[in-house]
Amino acid sequence: MATAVKTVVDCISENCPMPLVKTRAAIMDAKKGDVIMVKGTHPQSYEEIPMALDAMDIKVLEQKYEDATWYITFMVS
């Protein structure tokens, strides 16, 4: 990816709602323009996090699954 990731939020093995809780905390600590990558394994969170980001007008830069781990990268606006 062209944009450098500033913060990685590790949610591997954590169930709902912890990935969303940790994502929200990372957003609260971030500055405008910071790029955050969340990685996890809980399937519902993979769908739930982009839904919450959309409601906050935060654009997802990349979303992918690799070997049962998902990655969601977004820029804080």
Place this chain on the structure above:
Amino acid sequence: MKKNTVYLDNNAATRVDPRVVKYMDEFHLHDYAVASSQFSHTPGIRAKESVDTSREIIAKRIGAKPGEIVFTSGETESNNLALMGAVASNKDKNRNKIIISKIEHFSVLHTAERLKRNGYELCYIDVDEEGFIDLEKLESLVDERTLFVSVMHANHEVGTIQDLNAVSKLAKKKNAYFHTDATYSFLQVPIDVEETGIDLLSIDANLIHGPKGVGALYVREGVSIEKIFEGGYQENNLRPGTENVPGIAGFGKACELFDKSDIHKVTELRNNLHTGLTSGIKGTLLNGPGDFSRRIPNNLNLSFEYIEGESVVLHLDMRGIAVITGSACFSRALQASHILLAMGFTHERAHGSIRFSPSKYTSNEDIDYTISNVKEVVEKLRELSPIGK
């Protein structure tokens, strides 16, 4: 996305009225002396006068005499002082039984549990599915060994307003003290300590657009309680320590400013929210009284089937809406709401519960925004839920 927060957690804390803040500033910046007697310096006398003015205002609101009001740091201290103070002062009276409802605030519940560990017999009054206490059960429990009965006026989670007259009569039959935590009903629901026969009553400024960290305990003249920590002789020798003059002044001012028309406004907002959510979202269950005249105006508690409360809270928060849930993960104790469980609800229903509580600062636009966002969040979460599809 809405940028300003829609704050719907007014059963926990309210926004302080700016006029209260301005009034309190006087006592932070100018009249900041310790409240003291007529033999002291002028600033101290002025501080004392402001404390006494608040005492008069608050006493009038509950039909008490000013000398029966003891200022504390809030609901928790008032409840501790009422229960522990009554026990400390009546050890020799062969009354070692205490009775509380199962849906009390933790400051009553845990204080009573401590008293039980210290040898007191603790009895609980059950509640029905709407949160009303079982008066027959209470009647069967109260006897000559009962020191006090404690039943909260209105519940903070589901808004149920208890029939205090009935509770008082049962307690008085056996000459037991009657304590009520009226923190969540104060000013919203009229109360008269004389007419109702209340011996001890707890209130808190934080719920009426006053400051945090200040509350009061009404102690009926002739009711014997003892202070629960040592220090000076303030507050009729029941609550040692320098009085929180700005807080107490702010408490009085918040009482003075409380307008009955705000109750009508809040009731309408709550009703519109209820109609909008229950008509628009299938599988929405009302927790607490269905008869809204038996529920405090600023309370609505709903469960949304198939989804968990904390997910709803998080998604709404990210849309700028502040509500709370009775779910276990949300609680510091990591336990589902003891109130909803006492009402006979399943853990699933407790986990799915959301409390909405508007205030005079909530607008119609806020309610419309909340309805549309709750609908969207609940629908989307149900699509993701394996059992909600």
